[in-house]
Amino acid sequence: MIQASDFLGPAVRQGYTFWTGVPCSFLTPFINSVLNDSSLKYVGASSEGEAVGIASGAALAGQKAVMICQNSGLGNTVNPLTSLNFPFRIPVLLITTHRAEPGVADEPQHELMGQITEKMLDLMQIPWEVFPKEASQVEAVLQRAEDSMAKTGMPYALVMKKGSVADCELVPRPRTVMPKPAHEDGRLIGVFSNPPSKWAPRMDYIQAVREGVGKESGLVATTGKIGRELFTLGHRPGQLYVVGSMGCASGIGFGIHESARGKKHVTVIDGDGAALMKMGNLATIGHYRPERFLHIILDNEVHESTGAQPTVSSTVDFAMIASAAGYQRIWRTDQLEDFKKILPIAKDQKGPCLIHAKVGISTDQKLGRPTVTPVQVKDQFRDWWKTLG
Numbered sequence: 001m002i003q004a005s006d007f008l009g010p011a012v013r014q015g016y017t018f019w020t021g022v023p024c025s026f027l028t029p030f031i032n033s034v035l036n037d038s039s040l041k042y043v044g045a046s047s048e049g050e051a052v053g054i055a056s057g058a059a060l061a062g063q064k065a066v067m068i069c070q071n072s073g074l075g076n077t078v079n080p081l082t083s084l085n086f087p088f089r090i091p092v093l094l095i096t097t098h099r100a101e102p103g104v105a106d107e108p109q110h111e112l113m114g115q116i117t118e119k120m121l122d123l124m125q126i127p128w129e130v131f132p133k134e135a136s137q138v139e140a141v142l143q144r145a146e147d148s149m150a151k152t153g154m155p156y157a158l159v160m161k162k163g164s165v166a167d168c169e170l171v172p173r174p175r176t177v178m179p180k181p182a183h184e185d186g187r188l189i190g191v192f193s194n195p196p197s198k199w200a201p202r203m204d205y206i207q208a209v210r211e212g213v214g215k216e217s218g219l220v221a222t223t224g225k226i227g228r229e230l231f232t233l234g235h236r237p238g239q240l241y242v243v244g245s246m247g248c249a250s251g252i253g254f255g256i257h258e259s260a261r262g263k264k265h266v267t268v269i270d271g272d273g274a275a276l277m278k279m280g281n282l283a284t285i286g287h288y289r290p291e292r293f294l295h296i297i298l299d300n301e302v303h304e305s306t307g308a309q310p311t312v313s314s315t316v317d318f319a320m321i322a323s324a325a326g327y328q329r330i331w332r333t334d335q336l337e338d339f340k341k342i343l344p345i346a347k348d349q350k351g352p353c354l355i356h357a358k359v360g361i362s363t364d365q366k367l368g369r370p371t372v373t374p375v376q377v378k379d380q381f382r383d384w385w386k387t388l389g
Contacts, residue, residue, distance in 0.1 A: 004033035004168050006135035008040075010142055015064040016093060017041060018259070020051045024070030026097035026160055029168040031068070036171045041258065043288060045251075046280025048073035052080040053248030054284075055092040057220075057255025060240070060378055061385050065255070068095045071117040071159075072110055081124050081155065083244025084252075087374040089153025093145055095131065096121075097160045104162060121157050128157035131164050153375075176287060182323040182330050190319075190332035190342075192358055200336040202298050202359040203229045208336065209269060209296060210234070212343030217265040217294070218256055218385060222249035222274040224305035225362060226298060230269065231370040237384035241370050241377055247277030250285060250295055256385070257290045264388050265292040265347065272299040272313035279321065285352050286326025293351040295322070298359045308361060322354040334358035 007030075019034050020043040021027070034042045045051035048069040055065040069077065074096060084090065100106035100114025121128045127148045132141045145156040182188040206221075206229050213219070219239045221227040227241035240256075242249045253268035275282075275297050285295065297318050302308040319330045329349045331342050339357055346353045370377065 001133060001163055001166050002135050002138070003166050004029040007132070007138050007165070008033055008037070010138050011066070012040070014142055014146060016066050018055070018058045018063050018065045019043070019068065020045055020054045020065065020255075021068035022048050022051060022070065022073055024097045024099070026070070026099070026162060026164070027068050027095070029165040030095070032168045032170040035173070036168075043258065043284065046284050047278065048076035049080050049248065050251045050278055050281055050284065052077050052092070053084070053245060053251030054255040054258075056080065056084055056088075056090045057252035058259040059090050059092050060088070060252070060382060061256045061259035062382055063259035064093070066093045066095060069097075071096050071099055072113050074113065074117065074120050078120075078124065080245040080248050081126065084242070084248060085155055086125070087244060088378045089375050090378065091149035091153055092155045093149075094126070094155050094157040095160055096157055098162070101161060117159065121159075126155050126157050127152070128159055131158040131160035133161070133164050179326055179328070182327060183320060187328065188319055188323050188330045188332075190338070192332055192334045194334045194358070196301070196358070196360070199300070199334055199358050199360040202226070202300060202362055203233070203364070204336055205298055205339060205357060205359050206230050206269065207233050208340045208343060209267065212340060213265070213267045213294065213347050216388060217267045217347065218253070218381070219267050219269065220249050220253040220256065221269045222246070222271050224271060224274070225367060226269055226271050228367050228369050229362070232368055235370070235372060237380040240381050243370070243374055247274045247281070249274060250281040251278065253295075254281070254285050254288070254290060254293065257293050258288075262291050264385070265294070266290070267294045267347070268296065270295065270297045272297060272301060272316075273303045273311045275318060276311060276313060276316065282322055282325045282327070286322065289326060289328065290352050291350050293353070294346050295327070295352060295354045297354065297356050299356060300359050300361050302361060304361055318356040319354065322356075327352045327354045329353040331355045
């Protein structure tokens with residue numbers, strides 16, 4: 001058994017100051033120790049998949065990141081680990097617990113995952129080893145992780161057995177107070193007034209975003225046609241096309257923002273289907289209140305990339321949800337000209353800010369796909385992000 005500080009000290013010296021994840025009782029000493037240290041950043045995510053997106057965004061922007069979770073949550077990480085970290089080659093340090101490991105009694109809900117935890121990591125081609133139980137082992141374990149991630153570009157996992165880390169008490173801290181919702185004091189602006197037949201093409205909105213937020217805002221586009229349309233309008237290094245990990249774009253954007261401690265601006269272009277898939281992202285972003293963060297949901301009420309099957313967004317008010325979650329300023333619009341006027345205002349407001357826009361279904365049957373590889377996109381974005389100072 002080690003103390004949390006036995007691991008945190010060497011990890012911090014390696015540059016791991018950004019932590020995110022979902023708790024497990026095995027991880028309590030770690031989480032408490034990170035929260036007790038004001039020099040470290042811990043983001044409590046609403047789901048393990050979201051945490052992978054947040055950690056990956058931070059890592060993509062050049063900040064070493066640790067993602068922690070219970071092994072029961074590995075199922076929630078499969079999509080981003082295989083469709084984000086693998087194609088983009090984004091390395092993050094994973095620490096997963098091993099509840100119900102063979103031969104150790106545990107709750108029935110952990111039984112199967114306890115049997116397959118290590119096999120799941122193997123199937124996802126993620127190198128792993130057992131979390132160290134002796135302080136003298138920590139440096140070597142971290143160095144093996146560093147060497148592996150540098151060589152493969154893939155995450156490296158440490159599987160934590162029961163009793164690996166000694167208890168650590170959490171120092172009491174002030175509770176974050178819920179701000180007055182934006183819809184109660186006029187910070188939620190606009191209503192939808194046009195029928196779908198009057199909604200302007202989504203690509204026109206994306207072009208407006210490119211022009212309205214400027215070239216100094218990192219632009220993260222969700223998977224599907226939104227990313228493809230953004231690329232078609234013109235590639236530039238400050239644009240990130242999230243080709244997989246549906247629902248993770250806002251988490252990735254948030255992680256990118258936090259990597260710079262809020263000194264740089266990030267704009268996320270989401271779709272209704274993607275936003276619905278990980279609505280917990282809205283709660284996390286609203287809670288941590290990234291100040292230079294603009295979240296745009298382009299809502300055509302369908303899963304357009306797969307044949308325009310309807311989503312449930314026709315009865316969902318993303319603006320009200322964002323308001324209730326703690327976003328600072330929110331707009332609704334179904335008119336392109338209004339959207340163009342809102343953009344520069346929203347970009348300069350203290351965020352997080354959200355624009356919920358109703359957009360038309362695309363009719364371009366020959367829409368291309370990015371011709372730059374995910375790794376090239378990642379490298380170009382990271383290099384560009386560094387130039388912003």
